[in-house]
Amino acid sequence: MTEWLNIILQGVLIGGLYAMFAAGLSLIFGVMRLVNIAHGDLIVLAAYVALMVTTSLGLDPLTSLVLVVPAMAIIGYLLQRLLLNRTLGDDLLPPLLVTFGLSIIIQNGLLEWFTADSRKLQAGAIEVQTFQVMQGVWVGALPFIQFIVAVAVIAGLQQLFYRTALGRAFRATSDDQSVAQLMGLDTRHVFAMAMALSLAVVAIAGVFLAVRANFDPSIGPARLIFGFEAVIIGGLGSMWGTLVGGVILGVAQAIGAQIDPGWQLLAGHITFLVILAVRPQGLFPKVSG
């Protein structure tokens, strides 16, 4: 009994990480209907940026967020302003193919620069600290922090969307781009801000990913798929939905891994496909794709 409780709890905590993968993806889809195929590779890029920051400045991984988050946000702003804004329009192909090309460029750029060796960020003593929640059920300090951060990130995005001027601009362009423009919004800037915010979340996700497990340049696409599955399970456009989606995915993978190590990823994918079959709009749908 406690064995399964432990497993499910681990799955829930990993789900927080998946929710962070998903939140950035969901944000830009909500604002500009862009699906960023390079999203997973940008998460890995953030992990490598954190690796450079921690090794060159001797910072603790969690402290390095102070530099990695703004760095990724700036990359996001420029990426949108200089490249991705050109691809937006009625045609589906350009954004899809340009972000696909970007994904290949980031993967191979990282491969060229950092080689295919597995890396990991060292967070020190906190990595092995655990505490007991109840008799026989233990929680790692780091996964716990990661989950709390995920909840905070999603609550923060939710607040930003509904309480700030920037959030209003996001919602306005999301509802009707041309009317938003008529109201004096510079949509190019609004889109770039959305991408900056998306990559700020990516930065946090990337650092936690890099502390939790080994990473190398090739693991991006799988992170994109986890994020995407969490978005669809949760329902397009719903921020809290991404958290539920991430948790469901995390728990499914944890249970699958317990049954047979080969079934970890498969269990996650199959859960996603089943939800797609019985409830294609996701659990908490908000916008139609």
Add this chain to the structure above:
Amino acid sequence: MSVVSHTVQHATRSSRIGVALIAVTLIALALAPFWGDRQTLRLLAEVYAFVALASLWNLLAGYAGLVSVGQQAFVGLGGYLLFWLVIVLGVHPVVAIFVAGPVAALIAIPVAALTFRLRGAYFAIGTWVVAEVFRLLASQISVLGGGSGISLPAAAVIAMAPTRQAREFEIYWLALALTVIVLAAIVALLRSRHGLALTAIRDNELAAQSSGIGVFRIKIIIYVLVAFGTSMVGALIFLQKLRISPDTAFSVNDWTAFVIFITVIGGIGRIEGPIIGTIIFFIMRQTLSDLGSLYLLIMGAVAIVVMLWAPKGLWGLIAERYGWQALPLQRHLVLKPTKTSGRPS
């Protein structure tokens, strides 16, 4: 009143030249075993496979608007079906290629039912998930080597042809024939009534729908047909390699990234695009492959540049500048005034 009758003409001067050139090229290629060495034959067979894969993806994405990044699902499925048929059921490898196509098409129907629930770019990633599921399932099949893969048994290989040379010739001709069949089927499809509907969907889906075209139905049909062809090509690719593993069979780089770059660079939504794209791709590969991963980086950058500044690709530029078409696919309305009866108006 004058009555104007009309006929629809497909051919233009450039397409007549194009067809003649293609015929001559095909004859030369069919005779390649007599003028080319082993390396040339292997390279050409690989070129054919990519022409076929890119043409099929072009039909799917360029015409039917179904941008899939998961076609490796069907390349791998075809390969695994071939190995399963040969190893477990003892089917002759060449027969297995032709069985793999229809079986994969059957599997594609429920896959379409599921992934078609996602629209646009989310459909793209959904197809990728399916490919991942196929890859993970393949690595669970212990009779086919599980995660580490398996080689085709020597007995089955020898059953194809007694000598290595004869076998290589056979695979070469099979590859050429399969690609010609795939291309001919696509051309025939595009010249048919359904082709007109497809071209309409390519140009404007909403307008096509309101003109009474059953867009959804046509998309499902195209998806299943493309799965059919892609799996046969996949089966042939792995028959040539004589070895299969989940990672090579369901590789997103080899069977989707390259195929997309080929189609985009050559010209998406045009039948000539994938052929031109494949030629450019192989020239780039032969000259830049020493660069390792930098070469993929360059490919990605070239595809982005083409997508942004020449979205119709190289053949699109040429076709628009000179009005060329290599194959008689366009429809030209030829108006002929017939004899007037009664007063001239």
